[in-house]
Amino acid sequence: MPINYVLLVSRQGKTRLAKWFTTMSPKEKTKIIKDVTQLVLSRRTKMCNFLEYKDTKVIYRRYASLFFITGIDPNDNELLTLEIIHRYVEVLDRYFGNVCELDLIFNFHRAYFILDELLIAGEMQESSKKTVLRVITQQDAMEEEEAKEEAKK
Amino acid sequence: MNINGLFAHSLTDLIRGIRQNKKNEQSYIAKEIADIRLELRRNDPDLKAQAIAKLTYLQMMGYDMSWASFHVVEVMSSPKFLYKGIGYLGAVQSFNQETDVLMLTTNLIKKDLASANASEIGIAINGLSHILTPDLARDLCADLVAMLNHSRPIVRKKVLLVLYKVFLKYPEGLRLSFSRMKDRLEDPDPSVVSAAVNVICELARRNPKNYLSLAPQLFKLLTTSSNNWMLIKIIKLFAALTPYEPRLTKKLLPPITTLIQTTPAMSLLYECIHTVIAGGMLATTGSGSNAESANMLAATCVTKLRTFLEDPDQNLKYIGLLALTKILPSHPHLVAEHKDIILKCIDDPDISIRMRTLDLIVGMANKKNLTEIVKRLISHLLPINENDVTTSSSLNNGAATAALMDPTYRADIIRRIIFICSQNSYANITNFEWYLAVLSDLTNIAGVNVGESLMQQFMDVGVRVKSARSYTVQLMMRLLADKKLTEPTRTEDSNSMVLLAAAWLTGEYCALLENPETALELLAQKSTAKLDPAIQATYLQTMLKIFAYWMNSLQYSWNEEARQSLVEMVDLLRDGIKDMFSRSPDLEVQERASNISVILDIIAEHVPRTPLKIANSISFAPTMPKPPAVLGSLYPLFFNQELNPVAPKAQKKVPVPEGLDLESWIHEPVPEQEPESSDDDDFLNERPSRWGEEAVSGKSKKKGKKGRDQEDTKESAEAKAKRKAERRERQKHDPYYIGGGGDSPKSQKKSQDDLDVDSIPIVQLSMDGFAKPIVATRHPCRVCGRGDA
Numbered sequence: 001m002p003i004n005y006v007l008l009v010s011r012q013g014k015t016r017l018a019k020w021f022t023t024m025s026p027k028e029k030t031k032i033i034k035d036v037t038q039l040v041l042s043r044r045t046k047m048c049n050f051l052e053y054k055d056t057k058v059i060y061r062r063y064a065s066l067f068f069i070t071g072i073d074p075n076d077n078e079l080l081t082l083e084i085i086h087r088y089v090e091v092l093d094r095y096f097g098n099v100c101e102l103d104l105i106f107n108f109h110r111a112y113f114i115l116d117e118l119l120i121a122g123e124m125q126e127s128s129k130k131t132v133l134r135v136i137t138q139q140d141a142m143e144e145e146e147a148k149e150e151a152k153k
Numbered sequence: 154m155n156i157n158g159l160f161a162h163s164l165t166d167l168i169r170g171i172r173q174n175k176k177n178e179q180s181y182i183a184k185e186i187a188d189i190r191l192e193l194r195r196n197d198p199d200l201k202a203q204a205i206a207k208l209t210y211l212q213m214m215g216y217d218m219s220w221a222s223f224h225v226v227e228v229m230s231s232p233k234f235l236y237k238g239i240g241y242l243g244a245v246q247s248f249n250q251e252t253d254v255l256m257l258t259t260n261l262i263k264k265d266l267a268s269a270n271a272s273e274i275g276i277a278i279n280g281l282s283h284i285l286t287p288d289l290a291r292d293l294c295a296d297l298v299a300m301l302n303h304s305r306p307i308v309r310k311k312v313l314l315v316l317y318k319v320f321l322k323y324p325e326g327l328r329l330s331f332s333r334m335k336d337r338l339e340d341p342d343p344s345v346v347s348a349a350v351n352v353i354c355e356l357a358r359r360n361p362k363n364y365l366s367l368a369p370q371l372f373k374l375l376t377t378s379s380n381n382w383m384l385i386k387i388i389k390l391f392a393a394l395t396p397y398e399p400r401l402t403k404k405l406l407p408p409i410t411t412l413i414q415t416t417p418a419m420s421l422l423y424e425c426i427h428t429v430i431a432g433g434m435l436a437t438t439g440s441g442s443n444a445e446s447a448n449m450l451a452a453t454c455v456t457k458l459r460t461f462l463e464d465p466d467q468n469l470k471y472i473g474l475l476a477l478t479k480i481l482p483s484h485p486h487l488v489a490e491h492k493d494i495i496l497k498c499i500d501d502p503d504i505s506i507r508m509r510t511l512d513l514i515v516g517m518a519n520k521k522n523l524t525e526i527v528k529r530l531i532s533h534l535l536p537i538n539e540n541d542v543t544t545s546s547s548l549n550n551g552a553a554t555a556a557l558m559d560p561t562y563r564a565d566i567i568r569r570i571i572f573i574c575s576q577n578s579y580a581n582i583t584n585f586e587w588y589l590a591v592l593s594d595l596t597n598i599a600g601v602n603v604g605e606s607l608m609q610q611f612m613d614v615g616v617r618v619k620s621a622r623s624y625t626v627q628l629m630m631r632l633l634a635d636k637k638l639t640e641p642t643r644t645e646d647s648n649s650m651v652l653l654a655a656a657w658l659t660g661e662y663c664a665l666l667e668n669p670e671t672a673l674e675l676l677a678q679k680s681t682a683k684l685d686p687a688i689q690a691t692y693l694q695t696m697l698k699i700f701a702y703w704m705n706s707l708q709y710s711w712n713e714e715a716r717q718s719l720v721e722m723v724d725l726l727r728d729g730i731k732d733m734f735s736r737s738p739d740l741e742v743q744e745r746a747s748n749i750s751v752i753l754d755i756i757a758e759h760v761p762r763t764p765l766k767i768a769n770s771i772s773f774a775p776t777m778p779k780p781p782a783v784l785g786s787l788y789p790l791f792f793n794q795e796l797n798p799v800a801p802k803a804q805k806k807v808p809v810p811e812g813l814d815l816e817s818w819i820h821e822p823v824p825e826q827e828p829e830s831s832d833d834d835d836f837l838n839e840r841p842s843r844w845g846e847e848a849v850s851g852k853s854k855k856k857g858k859k860g861r862d863q864e865d866t867k868e869s870a871e872a873k874a875k876r877k878a879e880r881r882e883r884q885k886h887d888p889y890y891i892g893g894g895g896d897s898p899k900s901q902k903k904s905q906d907d908l909d910v911d912s913i914p915i916v917q918l919s920m921d922g923f924a925k926p927i928v929a930t931r932h933p934c935r936v937c938g939r940g941d942a
Contacts, residue, residue, distance in 0.1 A: 002355065018213055021283075023249050030215060047503040048467030077427070078472060079420035080385055106168055108210060112242055117275075120314040121282045123351045126344055127382045135307065139272050143235045150233075 002122035003081065004056065006115065007069040008104065009037050016066065016104050017111055021122035032071070040067050050078050061085050065101050088118055091132050113139065162188065164206045171214075182211060193224045202228050202236035205243045218247045222254045229280075230261050234273065237265075241280035248284045255284060259292050266296050271305045278311040282318050290323035298330040306342035313337060313348040317355055327356070338370055347383045350374065354390040361393045368394060368401060376408055384412075385424045392428035410450060413457065423472055426454045430479045448484075455480065455487045462494050467503055474498065474509035481516045489517060499529050504562070511569055518573040520583060527591060530570050534563060534598055567595055567603045571610055585614060585621040593628055596651050597635075604650030611654035615662070626665045629655040633675045653688045660695030664792075669703040673722060677729035686739035693745040696726060697752070698791050704756075705788035719760055719784075727753045756786075820913045822881070 008017035015033060024032075039051055040060045051058040053071070059081045060069040068085045072078070089099075091114055096103045104111050117132045119125065126132050162170065167185060174181040185207065192204040205221070205228045212218045225247065229240030248255065265277035281293070297319060300312045313334065320327040337349040350371070357364040368391075375387045388409070395401050413425045429450060454476075461473030477495070481488050488495075495517070498510040514526055574588060592610055595603075615625045632655040659672055666672055676696050681689060700722070707715045730750050737743050759782075809815065884890045 015213055015215075018246075025249070026217065044502070046467065048471045048505055050468065050471050050505055052505070052508075077385060077389070077420060077424050079423055079468065080382075082468070083382075083420060106165060108213070109206060109239060109242055113238065116279045120279060120311060121318045123314050123317070123348075123355070124382060125310055125314050125348055125351075127347070127380070128344070131344065135272070135275070139234070139238075142270070142272060146233050146235065 002073070002076075003084070003119065004071040004073070004122065005032070006119070007033060007036065007067075008111075009033075009040070009067045009069060010101060011041070011065045011067070013037050013041060016101065017108060017115070019112065019115055019119075021119075036069060036071070037067075040069055049082060059085070063089055066104070084119070084124055087124075087127065087129065088115060091118065091129055094129060094133055095136060110136075162207070163203060164210065167207045167210065182214075182216065186211065186216065189221075193221060198228075198231055198233070198236065202231060202233075202239050206239045209239070209243045209246055212243075212246050218243070219252070222248065222252050223257075226254050226257050226261070229258065234270075234276075237273065238276055241276050245280050245283040252284075255286055255289065258284070259289055262289070262293060263296060266293070266300065271308055274300075274308050275311055278308075278315050282315045285315075285318050285322050287322045290319045290326065294319055294323060294326040294330070298326075298333055301330075301333050301337065306340070306345050309337065309340065309342070309345045310348045313345065313352050317352040320356065335367065335370075338367070338374070343378075343380060343383075346374070347380060347386075350383050350386050350390070354386045354393075357390050358393050361397050364390075365394060365398055368398070372404065381416075381418050381421050385421055388412075388421075388424050388428045392431045406446060406450065410453070413450075413453060419469065422457060423476070426457065426476050427479075429454060430476065430483075451480065451484050451487060455484070455491070459491050459494065462491070462498070467506065470498065470501075470506055471509060474506065474513055478509065478513045478516065481513065485517070488513075492517065492522065496526070496529060499533070511566070515569050515573050518576070523573065524587070527570055527574065530566055531591070531594065531598075533566060534595075564603055568606060570595070571606050575610065575613070585618045586624045589614060589621060589625055589628055593632065596632065608650045608654040611651060612657060615654070615658045622662050623665045625658060626662050627667075629659050630666070630672060630675075633659065633672065649684055649688060652684065653691050656688070656691045656695040660691075660698040663699045663702045666699070669699050669706075670718070670722065672699055673703070673726065677726055681733065686737065686742050689737065689739070690741045690745055693730070693742065693749055696730075697749050700726065701788050701791055704784050705792075708784045711784075713764060716761060716764075720762060723753060723757050723760060727757065816886075819916070823912065824877070 002021060004020070004022050006017070006019040006021075007015065009015055015037075018029070018033065020029060036053055036058055039053060039058065043051075043060075045062075049059055049061055051060070055074060056071050057074055057076070057078060058069060058071050059078055060067050061082060062068075068089065070081050070085060072081055092099045092104070092111065095110075095114060096107070114132070114136055117126060117135050162185065170181060170185070171178060189204045189208055192200050195201070201224060205225055208218045208221055221243075225240055225243040227240075228236055229244060231237055231240060244258070262277050262281055265273055268274055268277075281289070297312050297316055301309060301316075303309050303312070316326075316330065316334065334349060334352065337345055338353075340346050340349065353364060353367065353371075371387055371390060375384065375391075378384060378387075391401065391405055395405070409425050409429060413422060413429075416422055416425075458473045458476050458480075461469040461476075464470065464473075474495075477488055477491075495510060495513060498506055499514070501507055501510070511530075518526055570591070574591075589611075592607055592614075596607055611625070611629075615622060615629075618625075632651060656676065659666065663669060663672070673696060676692050676699075681692055684692075703722075704719065707719060727750060730746050730753070733746075737746065
């Protein structure tokens with residue numbers, strides 16, 4: 001079930017993360033971001049998390065001040081996508097320890113890396129939180145080692 | 154992050170700077186980009202990596218970074234893990250299929266794939282999945298397939314998923330590696346299996362037949378696994394497979410039913426129900442027990458869906474409605490049981506839910522619930538008039554009304570109302586007067602321009618339903634007088650097209666009008682000139698019709714009053730038409746206006762302008778002079794015979810009169826002198842039954858032409874004549890034979906036909922012998938009142 005894109009948007013409409021799993025021209029990308037952000041930000045709290053945009057479905061969920069938005073095909077399972085979003089948020093939370101928007105702003109590349117461990121080509125590759133965290137901590141350890149070697153030089 | 158350039162801004166600095174400079178963001182960023190360009194030209198890898206990281210962040214904000222693609226590749230090739238990561242990230246965000254430097258990356262990625270470090274492999278694979286081009290796919294396919302047997306499951310997992318992308322760009326690779334992929338289904342690591350299932354599911358959706366062989370394996374996974382994510386994928390996969398393999402349905406029913414009844418996971422439940430519907434497992438055809446279990450399954454599904462609808466969670470409501478809409482075509486009675494809760498959902502403030510409910514309701518409408526449904530839907534449109542938006546207390550209300558005022562939404566509701574009412578030629582409507590009232594309410598409260606549809610509905614109902622005609626005509630009079638329609642303040646919102654219907658109906662059935670003079674006055678008022686030309690044209694025609702009728706009725710009560718009112722009316726109409734319409738830019742309006750004004754001039758000549766002389770007769774009763782003959786002159790033009798709608802099959806029902814044989818020749822055909830050949834015969838044999846194969850027969854026709862010339866001399870005359878007679882026999886009763894489909898046979902035949910035509914005697918046909926047309930229910934051209942044509 002391919003996810004087409006993942007966007008993280010703040011309440012003021014700023015993009016905090018944009019991951020595209022299909023190739024499109026930059027103009028199309030900006031248009032989609034603009035339209036979808038407008039649609040999602042105008043939703044009230046009690047409304048359901050599924051929207052329709054042109055001929056795709058948009059699933060979103062609000063966590064504190066951030067909106068996690070994904071775009072999927074119309075015949076995919078929406079509840080499953082919500083689960084994927086939630087999984088991502090849980091991993092981020094574990095990694096950063098009580099994650100907030102600032103963490104994501106200043107460590108955006110790590111957010112991307114974590115997302116990469118969770119989704120490849122729009123498909124979920126790993127559903128276990130522990131495994132994902134293990135991989136990311138391994139990567140971090142490698143970076144630290146390299147940095148230490150540099151410093152030694 | 155331990156990146157330290159000497160004077161360059163680090164990533165954190167950049168971000169902080171942007172946040173601080175909110176007011177002059179553009180100029181700040183422009184300065185930063187200039188700095189980045191300088192940094193990239195230096196040879197320092199640290200600096201470069203940092204610069205690319207900054208650039209990636211800016212790209213996320215919308216600034217283009219494609220000019221730096223070469224530098225990105227440089228950073229990608231860095232030995233340091235962190236830099237490599239940054240480089241790949243930059244590549245992923247900014248490369249697209251046309252980036253030239255992609256060629257440089259092939260070798261780079263190959264090297265990374267062969268690295269000992271699993272994380273490096275991971276990064277490379279990840280990056281690859283985004284920037285795949287057909288070239289890259291082709292080159293790297295072999296490497297990737299070899300890596301399917303890597304020792305680390307992480308790598309195997311990633312490779313599987315990226316292979317899917319590879320196969321999309323380079324389908325050949327699939328054939329080579331399919332067996333290796335299948336093996337991964339048996340992998341000891343569950344995540345690898347899950348990834349394999351994912352890939353196969355996606356591939357199968359595009360081409361299900363190839364994957365039927367995997368069904369047994371997948372079935373085993375379905376029954377043994379407890380990983381919900383994978384289960385959902387497998388079930389989805391089966392939904393794609395079952396249309397091609399009906400026996401699968403039977404095998405799948407038990408496990409899926411158990412899942413539906415036992416699983417606590419909502420998403421799994423939804424997927425099962427979705428598969429069951431989409432995979433056609435609810436089809437009630439087939440053997441008895443199968444149909445029964447299918448029905449039971451359907452009932453279970455619907456019960457579960459009802460629990461969704463009752464749940465306070467909006468999401469569940471949404472998908473509940475979605476699934477019910479899918480089940481509706483096959484089991485409408487099951488859905489109708491839950492009508493009450495569905496109707497409640499219409500009032501939900503959430504617009505997504507409302508749209509889904511609209512879909513569902515449109516499918517569910519029948520005679521009994523139609524009035525209720527339409528009432529509910531109309532009450533949705535009402536707030537635009539009743540609630541004052543500025544005084545609404547809670548935000549919720551405000552948003553709801555805002556949504557209600559959205560013109561596309563309103564137009565959608567109105568169209569749906571019309572759709573459910575007019576289905577099956579109005580099979581669902583018991584009371585047409587109610588429906589007409591609904592339509593006129595819609596005209597008043599619509600707020601959007603749906604004039605076309607409303608107009609068509611009015612005309613349709615007005616013509617077909619005789620019993621409601623008098624009510625219709627009254628309604629139309631009210632519409633004609635409605636100032637909001639005739640003098641709209643905002644033309645794009647108004648529904649003035651309904652005036653066209655109003656005018657036409659009033660004209661056609663003016664016998665039912667109580668007060669024709671008022672109608673004429675309304676039609677001739679000044680505001681008409683501002684309406685759409687089509688409406689004006691209808692108005693003119695209607696004016697003439699009503700005038701003709703009214704004038705005719707004056708004959709029966711001819712007195713001084715009548716004469717005066719006639720004079721006034723004629724003058725009014727003449728002036729009105731001359732002023733407003735004779736110089737209209739629209740051709741149709743101008744033409745009609747000039748026609749009518751000439752007619753009115755002629756009538757005006759014959760109307761006595763002096764007061765009538767009452768001849769006193771002996772019996773003291775004043776005898777009225779005879780009314781001028783002109784009064785009755787126009788009437789026959791319009792009202793001689795009622796124009797009734799005609800059914801499309803009416804012609805066939807006309808009985809053929811006695812003594813008329815439609816099959817016999819009117820005149821014996823002249824024998825043809827054109828020489829034949831066998832090829833020509835074959836060509837003519839083929840032609841009648843298959844018009845679509847003109848091209849084919851064209852070729853054989855060419856052959857036929859040549860063949861004819863050659864074989865002419867060989868055939869004997871008798872054989873030719875015999876064949877000719879046979880052919881004519883065949884073509885006598887052939888409905889498709891028109892005579893002419895190729896070049897020279899056609900031209901030859903044409904000359905023959907010319908001869909034939911000249912020698913046929915001309916027969917006079919009169920209309921007396923034919924029966925009157927049977928009155929049926931299709932009505933004539935409804936567009937611009939050419940009912941008199």
